[in-house]
Amino acid sequence: MGKGFIFIDGTKSDRSTKRAARSHAMREKNIGKTHHRGLKPARGKNDLSTSQRNDGRRDIALSSHRFLDISDSILLCRPLPPLLSMEFAPWSLEVVKTYFTSVIMAVYPSKLCLSLDRIKSYWIRTIFLDQTSYHCSLALMSILNSFVFGREPVSWEATYHLGQAVALVNEKLDTLDALSNSNLAVVNFLVIRDIFKEDEAGAKIHLRGLQKMLELRGGLCTVEDRTLALKIAKRTDIDFALHYGTPVGFFRDRMPQAAKELGMPTYSLVGGSSVFSTLCSAEASPDLWKIFQDVNGLACWFNNDVTCDADPDDLQEIIVSVGYRLVRFCSLGSPPTEANLNSAYHIGLVAFLTTLFLKTGGRRFLKYHLVARRLRDIVNRGQHESDKRPLLWLLFMGGISVLEESDQPWLLQRIKENTQLLAIESWTHMQCILCCFPWIHHLHTEPSRHLWELAVLI
Numbered sequence: 476m477g478k479g480f481i482f483i484d485g486t487k488s489d490r491s492t493k494r495a496a497r498s499h500a501m502r503e504k505n506i507g508k509t510h511h512r513g514l515k516p517a518r519g520k521n522d523l524s525t526s527q528r529n530d531g532r533r534d535i536a537l538s539s540h541r542f543l544d545i546s547d548s549i550l551l552c553r554p555l556p557p558l559l560s561m562e563f564a565p566w567s568l569e570v571v572k573t574y575f576t577s578v579i580m581a582v583y584p585s586k587l588c589l590s591l592d593r594i595k596s597y598w599i600r601t602i603f604l605d606q607t608s609y610h611c612s613l614a615l616m617s618i619l620n621s622f623v624f625g626r627e628p629v630s631w632e633a634t635y636h637l638g639q640a641v642a643l644v645n646e647k648l649d650t651l652d653a654l655s656n657s658n659l660a661v662v663n664f665l666v667i668r669d670i671f672k673e674d675e676a677g678a679k680i681h682l683r684g685l686q687k688m689l690e691l692r693g694g695l696c697t698v699e700d701r702t703l704a705l706k707i708a709k710r711t712d713i714d715f716a717l718h719y720g721t722p723v724g725f726f727r728d729r730m731p732q733a734a735k736e737l738g739m740p741t742y743s744l745v746g747g748s749s750v751f752s753t754l755c756s757a758e759a760s761p762d763l764w765k766i767f768q769d770v771n772g773l774a775c776w777f778n779n780d781v782t783c784d785a786d787p788d789d790l791q792e793i794i795v796s797v798g799y800r801l802v803r804f805c806s807l808g809s810p811p812t813e814a815n816l817n818s819a820y821h822i823g824l825v826a827f828l829t830t831l832f833l834k835t836g837g838r839r840f841l842k843y844h845l846v847a848r849r850l851r852d853i854v855n856r857g858q859h860e861s862d863k864r865p866l867l868w869l870l871f872m873g874g875i876s877v878l879e880e881s882d883q884p885w886l887l888q889r890i891k892e893n894t895q896l897l898a899i900e901s902w903t904h905m906q907c908i909l910c911c912f913p914w915i916h917h918l919h920t921e922p923s924r925h926l927w928e929l930a931v932l933i
Contacts, residue, residue, distance in 0.1 A: 566632050567613055571602075574616040578623045583787050594787045597702050607647075607657035610640035615664050622671055641665070654692045656700050659707070662688065666711045670841070675719055682715055686724045695725040705791040713798040714832070717825065720808025720845050726799050730769055733792035739776045760817050763824075766800050769793075770824055770913045777915050794831050801825055807845050815856055816865070822850050823869045826876040827913050847877040854889065863893045867905075868912040875922040883929075890930040902927050 575595055583591060602612045617633035620626070640661045647653050662685045669678035685707070689695055698704040708727050716723050773793055801824055805811065811818045829843055850873045854866065870893070874886050899905050902924055909923065 730796040
């Protein structure tokens with residue numbers, strides 16, 4: 476490359492790449508060289524993203540993020556001192572602005588009338604907590620921005636900040652700060668990123684590291700940062716279980732407290748007693764029936780069009796509580812329950828839950844292939860049930876949540892067949908049936924109506 480820069484692809488983890496990175500760093504090939512990038516706005520001199528990188532440390536940090544060695548001897552942690560001041564580079568400011576103005580609405584379901592002021596304040600505090608949180612927050616925001624807007628590949632700045640965050644975690648593995656909230660957040664983010672990339676092996680490695688860290692701390696309950704604890708539970712533990720059919724590693728059920736904070740009354744036998752009496756039959760599981768009641772109560776609460784300024788974490792608590800109980804009732808990696816009714820309602824509630832995860836408008840970012848496969852199997856096994864209403868709800872809920880575009884031909888055909896069997900002639904009639912089951916108008920009605928209109932045309 477002559478007098479040009481020499482860089483190593485630190486995103487790779489094979490032996491030859493690691494050897495090249497070490498050799499490159501030791502020989503200091505970039506020292507004294509200047510890279511002319513053209514006219515750009517000057518970066519703040521105190522911005523961590525403009526640290527000197529000509530000694531190869533960036534490459535080493537990036538190549539090391541595939542493995543985190545957690546020492547069993549580390550039993551304590553203490554908070555790190557906060558960063559009192561910091562100047563943001565233009566790139567950093569743009570990342571934070573884009574996340575706060577657009578992407579955060581995909582992470583938290585803004586259509587449910589929730590105020591995001593507190594969660595934005597949380598992010599600001601997190602960015603300035605310490606250097607690890609700073610690098611991790613910028614990397615996470617940037618990657619989420621790229622993910623939501625479909626930008627590929629992820630920017631080199633995001634990759635750099637992630638490498639810096641991981642390097643700081645690795646430096647602290649043999650210190651009392653190894654199990655700090657900042658380090659937990661970094662490892663948790665690595666799992667989330669791997670799930671986004673559909674990298675099961677990488678996600679599994681980092682999830683084991685996260686579980687070990689929490690085990691040494693004394694469990695998920697020791698994470699006093701509620702928002703972080705909920706991220707670990709929902710976006711990592713539950714999401715991994717739904718993607719790959721594994722049991723959950725933790726458990727958190729604070730449904731009664733969260734429902735009370737939201738002012739959510741107890742709903743039972745709402746919207747059609749005949750449907751609910753079917754679920755209450757001897758064939759249905761009492762545990763599943765209780766989950767069904769809780770989910771339906773949440774849906775009814777939102778459907779009441781009550782003007783609310785609810786804390787986003789209270790909603791996340793309900794999602795986490797329901798998610799853990801659904802996975803515990805039947806892991807997607809285990810054989811389905813023998814009773815068709817239990818299986819149908821279980822997978823329907825799982826599909827419902829995924830509609831509260833990362834999405835914006837009608838676009839779904841996470842692909843739940845395992846949930847879709849189980850749903851297709853349940854539909855095929857339960858198509859001859861005498862009551863077609865639960866199956867109709869399952870078809871619509873699956874169609875707007877986990878089923879792919881390739882599923883549309885058979886999905887529309889099944890919707891049309893069951894529509895004819897139930898003598899449904901209008902969308903109003905169809906909506907009355909669907910609302911007998913867990914259903915949130917703001918999230919589910921518009922995409923379902925689109926499916927209905929396609930089905931009546933075939």
